[in-house]
Amino acid sequence: MNGNCTRHHTDHGGGDRTTGLLDEAANPHPAPATRAVQAGLAADPAYGAVMPPLYLSSNFRFPGLDDPPAYDYTRSGNPTRELLTNALAQLEGGAGAVATSSGMSAVGVVLNLVRADDLVLAPHDCYGGTHRLLVGLERQGRLRVRFVDFTDPESLAAGLEQEPRMIWVETPSNPLLRITDLAAVARAARRIGAIAVADNTFLSPALQRPIDFGFDLVVHSTTKFINGHSDVVGGAVIAAGDELFEEIAWWTNATGAAQSPFDSYLALRGVRTLFARTRIHEENTRAVVGLLAESPAVAQVYYPGLPAHPGHELAHRQQSGYGSLFSFELEGGRPAAEKLLSRLRLFTLAESLGGVESLICHPASMTHAAMDEAAQAVAGIGKGLLRVSVGIESADDLVADLRQALSACQVAVPGCGADDADVVRLGSAAAEPGRRRATIAGIG
Numbered sequence: 318m319n320g321n322c323t324r325h326h327t328d329h330g331g332g333d334r335t336t337g338l339l340d341e342a343a344n345p346h347p348a349p350a351t352r353a354v355q356a357g358l359a360a361d362p363a364y365g366a367v368m369p370p371l372y373l374s375s376n377f378r379f380p381g382l383d384d385p386p387a388y389d390y391t392r393s394g395n396p397t398r399e400l401l402t403n404a405l406a407q408l409e410g411g412a413g414a415v416a417t418s419s420g421m422s423a424v425g426v427v428l429n430l431v432r433a434d435d436l437v438l439a440p441h442d443c444y445g446g447t448h449r450l451l452v453g454l455e456r457q458g459r460l461r462v463r464f465v466d467f468t469d470p471e472s473l474a475a476g477l478e479q480e481p482r483m484i485w486v487e488t489p490s491n492p493l494l495r496i497t498d499l500a501a502v503a504r505a506a507r508r509i510g511a512i513a514v515a516d517n518t519f520l521s522p523a524l525q526r527p528i529d530f531g532f533d534l535v536v537h538s539t540t541k542f543i544n545g546h547s548d549v550v551g552g553a554v555i556a557a558g559d560e561l562f563e564e565i566a567w568w569t570n571a572t573g574a575a576q577s578p579f580d581s582y583l584a585l586r587g588v589r590t591l592f593a594r595t596r597i598h599e600e601n602t603r604a605v606v607g608l609l610a611e612s613p614a615v616a617q618v619y620y621p622g623l624p625a626h627p628g629h630e631l632a633h634r635q636q637s638g639y640g641s642l643f644s645f646e647l648e649g650g651r652p653a654a655e656k657l658l659s660r661l662r663l664f665t666l667a668e669s670l671g672g673v674e675s676l677i678c679h680p681a682s683m684t685h686a687a688m689d690e691a692a693q694a695v696a697g698i699g700k701g702l703l704r705v706s707v708g709i710e711s712a713d714d715l716v717a718d719l720r721q722a723l724s725a726c727q728v729a730v731p732g733c734g735a736d737d738a739d740v741v742r743l744g745s746a747a748a749e750p751g752r753r754r755a756t757i758a759g760i761g
């Protein structure tokens with residue numbers, strides 16, 4: 318099979334070029350953050366460039382008729398893209414990876430693995446674009462899909478009984494940050510011979526590694542945390558084993574889904590700072606969520622780092638951090654949300670997430686607009702819900718901006734006197750008088 322991508326130890330042109338200093342005997346087991354910075358560094362064969370060069374060329378010279386080069390044509394393979402896929406395979410603990418033109422093309426590549434009669438079991442609150450593609454492919458008779466609530470054991474068991482060929486997981490889910498038990502789903506998939514796929518976009522390998530829990534494939538919209546600067550649209554699929562890697566690589570080449578070298582170069586630049594950015598994203602999120610959880614204008618905050626979030630314990634077990642995405646509902650519903658949005662200065666009203674800049678969006682009319690109202694209702698996406706992606710600006714500035722915007726949204730809370738109006742409301746927990754501070758610990 319002709320691939321466009323790399324194995325953990327590449328067979329295109331030698332391990333040194335893509336692994337860089339990491340192959341040094343003196344540094345056999347670097348920490349993930351070190352891998353992210355060092356993958357492919359200082360291995361340029363031409364000039365010894367510390368940062369690997371960008372190879373834009375669409376084609377490569379054959380030294381002779383029976384002497385094919387390491388790369389022949391960029392759709393099938395490219396040295397710059399291979400540096401990125403090698404780094405991603407290492408960070409997710411996979412055998413190999415492909416980099417694609419968008420997160421959705423990564424989803425599309427994976428869905429090529431199922432046949433017309435095969436069932437795909439997917440979360441009822443999966444990313445709207447994934448939902449749209451699954452429904453569209455089912456309409457064309459290209460697969461069958463069933464959406465279930467992966468956090469409801471009965472709903473999940475009913476789906477598994479239908480023996481899906483593929484189980485698709487997104488955890489935390491979008492936009493309510495529901496947490497799915499990765500180990501339990503991987504075990505169920507193994508039992509019924511299904512391919513287990515995790516969309517790991519929301520956490521990145523810096524905070525969660527689904528392959529460690531038994532998943533076969535990991536999907537990313539690298540547009541988000543991996544690139545991290547909101548200037549690339551890209552995707553990736555990482556395979557746990559060689560066989561699936563070969564298949565994924567074949568489909569990526571056959572369908573022309575591979576990422577351009579330029580975008581791969583930028584995405585790899587993002588990988589270099591992934592772990593450092595993640596630390597600040599999380600630090601800022603703790604500050605912002607703390608403010609919202611204490612505000613009388615806020616009805617609910619959905620963040621797995623809050624002890625009252627239903628997925629808190631599970632997140633603590635399977636993640637190495639709670640991430641920097643959360644959503645919340647204001648007491649005043651959509652009118653209050655509109656008011657808040659009009660007052661915010663540092664949180665840009667925009668889709669997407671995972672960039673250095675703080676963003677806020679209205680899932681019902683933006684990210685999840687592809688779902689009809691009934692599907693939104695089933696997924697718990699209300700009209701007053703707002704989702705936030707916390708950036709790496711100063712935490713003090715973000716908190717001050719939110720505080721001034723929230724002051725415009727204060728509503729009288731029925732049953733609350735002036736003195737107890739700032740009762741904390743957290744996740745699904747009922748307000749507890751006297752409990753004024755949200756405890757959000759990081760994961761050690």
Ligand SMILES: Cc1ncc(COP(=O)(O)O)c(C=O)c1O
Binds near residue numbers: 444446447538539550
């Ligand atoms: C969880 C998730 N998966 C996949 C995608 C699709 O990625 P892209 O927009 O890069 O095609 C997105 C986009 O927002 C997403 O949030």
